[in-house]
Every structure is written in C-alpha cells, then in structure tokens.
C-alpha cells in the first residue's frame with residue numbers, strides 16, 4: 001500500500017499506477033490524528049491486514065505519518081520510504097522517528113521504528129520547489145556544523161551546483177550528510193545524549209517557526225545564526241565561525257534576522273517537550289564541525305538570548 005500526498009501523486013502517480021494507494025493532503029497541518037484515522041479507515045476499506053507492506057512516498061510529512069501508521073496498525077506492519085525532498089532524504093527518513101503533531105506541539109505523539117528501506121532518487125528533487133530545496137539544505141548545513149567541517153566547505157564551494165541539482169554534486173552532499181545522522185543515531189538511537197546534537201539551531205528555530213509561521217528550514221536558518229551568536233557571546237566560539245555561518249545562509253538568500261522577542265521565544269521554549277525539569281539541553285557551537293550540549297535553566301537561556309538582541 002502506497003501512502004503519498006497530492007503533489008507527489010500528481011507528479012509521479014503514473015509510476016505507481018498499478019499499486020494500491022492512499023493519497024493525503026499536503027503540509028504540516030495534515031500531520032494530525034485526523035489524517036491517521038483517515039488512513040487507517042482506508043487501510044481497512046482496502047482489505048489490508050498484517051501482511052500488508054506500507055511504502056511512504058513523499059517528503060518528511062508523508063514519511064512521518066506513514067511510518068507512524070505502519071507502526072500502530074495491527075500493532076505494527078513493515079514499511080519503507082521513497083524519500084522525495086532533500087530534507088527527508090538527509091534527515092526525516094533516517095533515524096527511526098515517526099510521529100504526528102498534537103494541539104500545536106510538533107511530533108508530540110510518535111514512535112521509534114525503522115523503515116526496512118529508504119530510497120532516495122536525486123532526480124525527484126528536480127521538481128521540488130526551490131524554497132523546499134533551500135529548507136532541506138539548511139539541515140545539511142546543520143549536519144556539517146555538527147560534525148563535518150569539510151562538508152561545510154563543500155557546500156560553500158558548490159552552492160550553485162547544489163541549487164541547480166547537479167546530480168554528482170548532490171550525490172556527494174547526500175552521502176556525507178546522511179553519514180553524519182547515521183553515525184549519531186547509531187550511538188544514541190533514543191536521544192539520551194549524543195543525538196541531542198541534532199537539535200542544533202532547533203530550540204530557537206522551532207520557537208521562531210511557530211511564532212513567525214515561516215517554513216521550517218527558514219526558521220532553522222535563523223536559529224542556527226542566533227545559536228552561533230549566542231555561542232560566541234558565551235565565549236565558546238569565535239567571531240569568524242559566526243561570520244562563516246551567517247554568510248553561507250545569506251548566500252542562499254535565506255532570512256537571517258527575526259522580530260520575535262526574547263519573551264516570545266522563551267514562552268515557546270518553556271512548552272518544548274524536550275525540556276527536562278525546567279532545564280534545556282542547548283546545543284552550543286565550538287567551531288564548524290564541533291558542537292556540545294550545555295544544560296541551561298530557562299533563566300540562563302533567557303539572559304543569553306537577551307545578550308544577542
């Protein structure tokens with residue numbers, strides 16, 4: 001059973017015309033229990049059972065929902081992904097996290113469960129809207145800041161080829177970036193330590209995303225720059241590191257500043273499911289290729305954010 005969204009069905013439906021399929025809407029707004037119920041009803045209507053195999057064909061939204069449904073339908077059936085956005089190829093389809101949003105909280109309901117395969121066809125990125133490509137590229141930049149300084153240089157040098165989807169350039173970009181996430185997940189699947197590093201830029205980025213209502217990658221781009229500034233203010237990284245990160249993000253033509261106030265950011269972070277007994281594991285940057293976890297109280301984080309405004 002293929003689970004896909006309307007855009008993918010319109011563009012690529014002819015490739016899976018002979019398969020059973022369930023087509024859902026698009027966008028973050030459909031990552032809900034209502035969509036899960038709709039899919040489960042359709043699975044039943046179409047006679048699916050424990051022997052059914054689900055293939056999610058789409059971006060992170062489709063993969064997150066398809067993986068979640070497959071994990072709970074009849075206590076779990078096998079599944080795989082055909083990942084169709086840059087973001088889902090380097091990030092969402094790797095690492096076993098599947099889930100849906102609940103009452104405005106992202107990915108609040110979910111499971112850890114790995115697909116049996118992930119297929120990444122670079123050619124499919126050619127139909128991806130440029131804004132979506134850039135959004136995915138921000139996650140690739142994030143991976144390089146975490147653990148791959150050469151990957152960061154590669155993006156700086158090959159930006160035009162990346163944005164015009166030169167196949168061999170994207171292939172290297174994907175392989176390197178996927179490796180960063182796979183290495184981290186292999187060390188810490190359930191996010192008790194090392195995996196938290198993948199939240200780089202996301203504590204602030206998620207708060208910006210929900211307040212400014214801009215695309216995920218754009219918000220994370222701002223979150224990365226603010227995190228770099230905050231790390232510099234705290235004495236953990238130098239000014240050159242901040243300059244290089246800001247200048248790469250600027251050269252992709254992504255927004256770099258936010259009008260969101262410290263109070264709004266802290267208000268949102270307070271509700272973050274990842275905070276623990278009032279404390280936040282904030283990911284600081286030491287240099288490009290090295291980050292570390294710094295546990296802060298909300299008050300400490302608020303003071304640090306105030307320092308960079």
Ligand SMILES: NC(=O)c1ccc[n+]([C@@H]2O[C@H](COP(=O)([O-])OP(=O)(O)OC[C@H]3O[C@@H](n4cnc5c(N)ncnc54)[C@H](O)[C@@H]3O)[C@@H](O)[C@H]2O)c1
Pocket residue numbers: 005006007008011026027028031058059060061062064084085086087088091092093094095096097098099106107124125126127128129132135216
């Ligand atoms: N599970 C995880 O570990 C993880 C990690 C990161 C992000 N995510 C989740 O991923 C989601 C975002 O994923 P996304 O950025 O891929 O967004 P998306 O799935 O919403 O896709 C973006 C848009 O591009 C369209 N699209 C997809 N592939 C296309 C193609 N090849 N050609 C043309 N259009 C195409 C989609 O229909 C959609 O309109 C978020 O919900 C986020 O929470 C999950």
